[in-house]
Amino acid sequence: MTTLDWHGTGVSVRAPAIGVGAQIVLLALLWVGVGLRPEGWLAGTIYAVILSVILTCALLRSRTRSLGPADRVTLIRAELVGGVTALVATTWVGRATPAGLIVALASVALVLDAVDGYVARRTGTVSALGARFDMEVDAFLILVLSVFVATSLGAWVLAIGAMRYAFAAAARVAPWLRAPLPPSFARKTVAALQGIILVVASAGVAPGPVATGLVGLALASLMWSFGRDIGWLWRNRRPRPLPAVTRYREAAVPVAR
Secondary structure, eight states: OOSSOSTTSOOOOHHHHHHHHHHHHHHHHHHHHHOOOHHHHHHHHHHHHHHHHHHHHHHHHHTOOSOOHHHHHHHHHHHHHHHHHHHHHHHHTTOOOOHHHHHHHHHHHHHHHHHHHHHHHHHTOOOHHHHHHHHHHHHHHHHHHHHHHHHHHOGGGHHHHHHHHHHHHHHHHOGGGGSOOOOOHHHHHHHHHHHHHHHHHHHTOSOHHHHHHHHHHHHHHHHHHHHHHHHHHHHTOOOOOOOHHHHHHHHHHHHHO
């Protein structure tokens, strides 16, 4: 086995391995630049390892030979999110961390969110794996930013970051929630709004009441978006298949008649 071929499957795992290395380099730069604390090192390293494992499993499951150009951009975004995670973890345990650096890393990650989609379309490499990878990076960035903003505005902000994962947990219990949703510009707008507002709130440039109002607006719009999607899924859910005995009896009735 090498980093190029996983057990002869032809699937390259070089990109996830490089991602771990890049994350360690970024953590080292944060340590030199702002004195990243051990808590940040731990959170950033765990994040990088878990990301690498999940990405490798996704490549193997989809039989994708390697990451495409757009996926590599998403991987860069993921490493930036790892840096934000390390800084927020340091802040969460009561250590001072420059909010400007958190805002800078998160802002670049949000800007690159538009780049990877553009690259995928221009290179003809749009894929289900790339779309899922992009979505999960976005969701985790929102979660980490909501944790950071919650330190100043209150625990209620955590609902923004937790909502995506609560929906995923509910889908494991209610399979009808896993059905594909139709494309929606409103859904994309609401998702982008979450990151922008949380970055503004993280920067501390808005007065407390204004920041609270903006984050409250973000939460309300997210609840509306999820509520609308859940309503659509409920209305369009497929009926559960009948037991085999019932299907046999229903099929036999016209013949008997």
